Amino acid sequence: MSKIREMVNVFIMGEANEVPAGSTIIMAFEYAGYQLKKGIGCREGFCGACATIYREKGDYKLKGGLACQTVVTDGMSLVQIPFVPAEKPIYNMDEITPDINTIKELFPTVFRCVSCNTCTKACPQDIQVMDYVQALKRGDIARTANLSFDCIRCGLCALRCPSEIVQYNAATLARRLYGKYLAKKSPELEKSVNEIEKGKYDKELAELAKMDRKKLTEKYYSREIKLK
Amino acid sequence: MYPEYMMESIKKVEKTRPHRLEIVKKYGKQVFPAMSEKERDEILNKYHPDYKTEARREVRVGPNKGEKLTTKVADMLESHSRIDPKMFDLEKVDHETDVMVIGAGSAGMASAITAANNGSDVLIVTKLRLGDSNSMMAQGGIQAADQDDDSPSIHYLDVIGGGHFDNKPKLVEALVKDGPKSIQWLENLGVMFDKNPNGSMSVKPGGGTSRSRMHSTRDYTGAGICRVLRDEVYNKPDKIKYIEYTAIVELILNKKGHAVGAVAYHLDTKQYSIVKAKSIIIATGGFGRLHVGGFETTNHYGATADGLMLAYRAGANLLYMDSVQYHPTGAVFPEQIVGFLCTEKIRTLGAQPLNKNGELFVYPLEPRDIEASSFIRETINGMGIETPSGLKGIWLDSPLIEKIEGDGTIEKTLPAMLRQFSRFDIDIRKYPMLVYPTLHYQNGGIEINQKAETKIKGLYVAGEASGGVHGRNRLMGNSQLDIIVFGRRAGLNASKRAKGKVAFGKFSLEHVNKYEKEVSKLKIDKNKIAPVILPDYIPDHVKKRQMTSEFYGTLS
Numbered sequence: 001m002s003k004i005r006e007m008v009n010v011f012i013m014g015e016a017n018e019v020p021a022g023s024t025i026i027m028a029f030e031y032a033g034y035q036l037k038k039g040i041g042c043r044e045g046f047c048g049a050c051a052t053i054y055r056e057k058g059d060y061k062l063k064g065g066l067a068c069q070t071v072v073t074d075g076m077s078l079v080q081i082p083f084v085p086a087e088k089p090i091y092n093m094d095e096i097t098p099d100i101n102t103i104k105e106l107f108p109t110v111f112r113c114v115s116c117n118t119c120t121k122a123c124p125q126d127i128q129v130m131d132y133v134q135a136l137k138r139g140d141i142a143r144t145a146n147l148s149f150d151c152i153r154c155g156l157c158a159l160r161c162p163s164e165i166v167q168y169n170a171a172t173l174a175r176r177l178y179g180k181y182l183a184k185k186s187p188e189l190e191k192s193v194n195e196i197e198k199g200k201y202d203k204e205l206a207e208l209a210k211m212d213r214k215k216l217t218e219k220y221y222s223r224e225i226k227l228k
Numbered sequence: 229m230y231p232e233y234m235m236e237s238i239k240k241v242e243k244t245r246p247h248r249l250e251i252v253k254k255y256g257k258q259v260f261p262a263m264s265e266k267e268r269d270e271i272l273n274k275y276h277p278d279y280k281t282e283a284r285r286e287v288r289v290g291p292n293k294g295e296k297l298t299t300k301v302a303d304m305l306e307s308h309s310r311i312d313p314k315m316f317d318l319e320k321v322d323h324e325t326d327v328m329v330i331g332a333g334s335a336g337m338a339s340a341i342t343a344a345n346n347g348s349d350v351l352i353v354t355k356l357r358l359g360d361s362n363s364m365m366a367q368g369g370i371q372a373a374d375q376d377d378d379s380p381s382i383h384y385l386d387v388i389g390g391g392h393f394d395n396k397p398k399l400v401e402a403l404v405k406d407g408p409k410s411i412q413w414l415e416n417l418g419v420m421f422d423k424n425p426n427g428s429m430s431v432k433p434g435g436g437t438s439r440s441r442m443h444s445t446r447d448y449t450g451a452g453i454c455r456v457l458r459d460e461v462y463n464k465p466d467k468i469k470y471i472e473y474t475a476i477v478e479l480i481l482n483k484k485g486h487a488v489g490a491v492a493y494h495l496d497t498k499q500y501s502i503v504k505a506k507s508i509i510i511a512t513g514g515f516g517r518l519h520v521g522g523f524e525t526t527n528h529y530g531a532t533a534d535g536l537m538l539a540y541r542a543g544a545n546l547l548y549m550d551s552v553q554y555h556p557t558g559a560v561f562p563e564q565i566v567g568f569l570c571t572e573k574i575r576t577l578g579a580q581p582l583n584k585n586g587e588l589f590v591y592p593l594e595p596r597d598i599e600a601s602s603f604i605r606e607t608i609n610g611m612g613i614e615t616p617s618g619l620k621g622i623w624l625d626s627p628l629i630e631k632i633e634g635d636g637t638i639e640k641t642l643p644a645m646l647r648q649f650s651r652f653d654i655d656i657r658k659y660p661m662l663v664y665p666t667l668h669y670q671n672g673g674i675e676i677n678q679k680a681e682t683k684i685k686g687l688y689v690a691g692e693a694s695g696g697v698h699g700r701n702r703l704m705g706n707s708q709l710d711i712i713v714f715g716r717r718a719g720l721n722a723s724k725r726a727k728g729k730v731a732f733g734k735f736s737l738e739h740v741n742k743y744e745k746e747v748s749k750l751k752i753d754k755n756k757i758a759p760v761i762l763p764d765y766i767p768d769h770v771k772k773r774q775m776t777s778e779f780y781g782t783l784s
Contacts, residue, residue: 024564026252030765033774037473037495037762041356042528044568045648046365046451049357067691069651071564083357093418125647145420149446153455172459176418179456183420184427192374192408203406204381208388209397220389221265226377227257227433227593228440 011077025052025067025078039080043068048154051124054078064122064156084155086166091173098177100139107170110136112163119157119167125150129157129167136170144171145178229653230510230561234662235302237613239603240586241623241660248580248588249631257433259580260591268598275601275608277521277554277665284550288747290540297549299519304533305540307758308747310477310490311500312317313737318480321489321504325351325469326726327719328490328505330476330535333361335691335711335718336511336614337457342719343509347462348726351503352461352468353492355475355530355761359458360549362513362692363711365500366450367571367644367685368434369442370708372407375431378439380404387706390436390595391671391699394548397698402678403706406713411443414712419456420445422449432576434666434704436595442705447571448642474501475534475761479508479542479687482733487542487687489735495761506730507686507722509536514670514692517763520552523667524567534759539674541743544682547695548672553702556599558666560621562652567666570645572596572704574624577641578632582623582660583611597701600665613662621662630657669707671698680718686725690718 006021010028019028026043029036041049050067057075067080091104096102103110110133119129128147135143148171157167195201211219230238251259263271265379273279278298287302327343329336332354337458340350352358373383383404388395411429415421422430422444432442445452461468473495480489480502489504512535516527525531541547557570575581575592581599583589583606590602603622606612612620626645630637638646638657639775649656673695678687691711767776 004229022563027564027765031767031770033766033770035762035764035766040529041360042362042365044365044526044565045651046448046644047528049360063676069648088462090465092463093460117538149420150448150647152451169351172455175420176456176459179418179420181417182454183415183423184425184429186374186421186423188376189374189408189412189415193412196380196405196408204379205384205401208384209401213393216385216388216393217265220385220393223382223385223389223438225258225262225438227437228431 006111008072008074013079019072023072025070025072031215039067041215045069046152048152051081051154051156052078053081059093064124065206066124066132066154072084081159084159086155086158086169088169093176093180098181103136106173109163109165110170113137113165114163116162118160119164122156122160124154124156125152125183127151133165133167136174141174141177142182144174149173230659231616234613237584238659241582241625242784244586245628249628252578252632257593260588262591263594263598270727271601271605272597275604276310276597278552283521289743291543292546292735294342298520298552300397300518301515301549304537304758306747306752307756308752308754309740309744310757311744313740316491317327318502318735320502323351325349325505326352327507327509327513327722328503329509331511331513333511333513333691334360334363334454334457334498335713335715337461338712338715339509339511339690339719340468341457341460342716343723344464346720346723348350348723350468351502352470353474353476354472355495357472358461358470359454360528360530361454362531363450364454365528366708367447367569368573369370369444369449369705370430371434371441371705372411372443372709373404374408374411374429375439375441378441380407382439383441384742387703388699390703391701393529393699395699396696398678403710403713407709410709410712412481414453417456417460419453422446432573433593434576434665435572435593435599436703442576444573447573447642453594453708475759476538477759478737480735480737481542482740483736484733486685488732489764506726507688509690509718509722510539510674510693511689511690512693516667518760520667521555524558525667526555526558526567526569529762532760532763534761536674537759539682539687542684544684544687545675546672547675548700551700552667553596553671554600554665555668556596556603556665557624557663559661560619560664561615561662564618565648566619568648570624570661570663574626574642574645577629577637579626579629582625586614595701595703603665615662619664623660624663625660626656627658627660642767669702671700671702680714680720681721688718688722690714723768
């Protein structure tokens with residue numbers, strides 16, 4: 001906020017505040033005098049800690065967004081949602097299977113989806129939430145994992161869902177099942193782990209660790225660069 | 229969208245693009261000569277922010293007394309405690325555990341899971357929520373030498389050369405040797421790594437790497453890992469307890485100087501409590517939110533180097549706290565995202581840094597300090613592009629990526645970046661991004677050994693809060709590896725110690741009194757207190773009206 005600029009009126013948790021136009025909601029809070037402790041996180045759209053519910057002037061709709069990514073408009077009214085008190089089932093990843101039975105057991109609410117698409121509309125990441133819920137109902141773990149990949153777990157989907165589904169927790173489970181059980185294993189990874197465990201590089205590494213700076217510098221600047 | 233005058237410069241970028249594409253087709257990644265040792269030294273000395281005279285000063289208190297440290301760090305270390313030890317009855321313990329973990333990023337959570345799996349009871353104390361950390365924000369990747377043309381020894385050489393040979397050899401050895409095993413551990417927990425159709429890892433190079441060994445989960449690599457670790461912590465309610473919105477403000481030592489507990493402070497209710505633990509792991513991350521050198525930062529709201537202050541006051545040594553990492557590519561336009569990270573992966577995919585005339589002026593994959601210095605040089609020489617608010621930057625030609633790798637590459641591999649800029653009406657598939665170095669990483673930290681132990685018995689450190697493994701410059705993707713490798717090592721060793729017989733003895737905050745005496749001699753303003761806990765962005769005209777004790781310091 002380096003320059004003098006136009007101000008707008010924003011209702012922060014119900015109170016009117018004048019803040020500079022172009023501010024994000026987080027900037028507006030701080031300009032108004034708040035040192036936030038809840039409802040704030042990475043400030044760059046990666047952590048989902050700053051979910052906001054807001055309404056714009058003249059609009060009847062309640063919208064969802066991230067406070068660090070949403071620019072205020074004149075007459076906007078907003079409230080922060082630091083977390084959603086949603087249910088999170090406990091499971092042991094070694095004892096579950098990557099199929100519909102696991103979903104039935106751990107997330108039975110998924111099957112109550114009425115396809116209203118409210119979750120998708122609420123998502124600040126533009127994820128096709130309802131589509132992955134449908135995939136989950138069919139036991140399609142891979143599609144759920146793929147569609148939900150960019151989820152930052154802000155919880156706005158679950159908050160708006162009329163069927164009380166906790167989409168983001170179900171999606172987390174789907175991605176973990178995919179990563180652990182369904183993704184093809186990398187042959188090189190297993191090979192390299194075995195080689196290292198058998199001590200294949202121990203001697204080389206011990207020599208490098210003992211090497212003086214001059215020799216190390218020479219070795220570094222003359223190393224072969226092979227980039228794929 | 230970019231204003232008209234910036235579009236003029238973008239036209240020049242578009243004009244040079246076909247020729248630059250020809251060069252890529254001919255020479256692959258080697259589109260510009262990499263710098264020699266001499267050239268590297270010269271550019272760092274002349275342009276890196278660490279080499280300015282005001283960047284460092286002697287610290288006057290504590291274990292590193294007399295050593296030149298980053299000025300902002302020295303300022304923080306010369307601070308008063310948040311507490312008056314007289315007011316605490318340390319006999320009244322509120323929480324007791326085997327292993328206490330301070331901080332809940334990936335290093336903290338990896339250590340908690342490892343300690344719990346080894347049979348210990350764990351208590352995580354974090355000032356925000358589980359997972360709220362720089363770990364969650366990492367984008368580009370995690371290094372590990374698991375490819376056929378690679379080896380831990382080659383990785384070792386890249387790490388230590390990138391760190392200017394100041395790295396602690398034993399720590400580097402641990403880092404590279406545990407690399408592939410760490411990837412395997414994460415995959416077994418359910419991390420979805422980017423793969424080729426045959427299951428092999430889809431790897432890319434990074435700045436300063438001699439092989440392609442960057443593993444990723446799209447451009448959400450940090451989140452791809454951190455959210456899995458968090459879910460795993462949630463799944464172990466019997467072994468891992470956690471307390472959120474609670475900062476640790478001091479460590480508690482016994483008469484022998486061993487770490488045996490800590491004083492915790494709840495941010496909202498302002499209650500203090502006493503934690504007793506057989507082992508303590510500091511995993512509090514780095515210092516970006518101190519805005520070293522006045523720079524904008526890519527860092528999380530909570531990155532205020534709290535662990536550094538706690539450990540230093542308790543007598544731990546700091547290493548390389550004269551060295552700061554500026555990430556070459558922080559956003560400078562639009563204003564709402566100034567300082568935000570534009571992942572190095574953009575360059576590993578082929579995007580090139582260009583000046584206002586659309587000319588390439590540096591090898592796009594130099595180590596970060598070299599690359600950042602070259603950007604600063606370019607703008608000082610008048611070759612940068614100025615934003616409407618007066619900041620300067622250089623172009624990062626993202627549209628080139630799809631010319632090289634094909635249409636759809638950006639949406640598939642850089643969804644976070646595409647989304648970030650499109651929120652402000654810039655399509656990075658069509659237009660370049662304007663970038664400038666931004667404060668990114670604390671290269672140094674609390675000194676540890678291969679077991680993540682400090683010189684204080686019972687105190688372990690993992691991740692960005694520790695120092696030595698990256699020397700004076702970390703390479704891309706080695707932080708994500710560091711937090712898993714040393715997180716697990718800290719967890720295991722802390723748990724092993726907790727399983728033995730730990731003699732607690734009498735609890736004491738005498739080290740706080742002793743440190744306070746040193747600080748008082750310097751006549752430091754009484755409102756200067758640390759750990760900082762949270763940054764303060766309230767504007768001055770409002771601050772002047774906030775006169776209750778709550779607003780002294782940065783947080784009451």
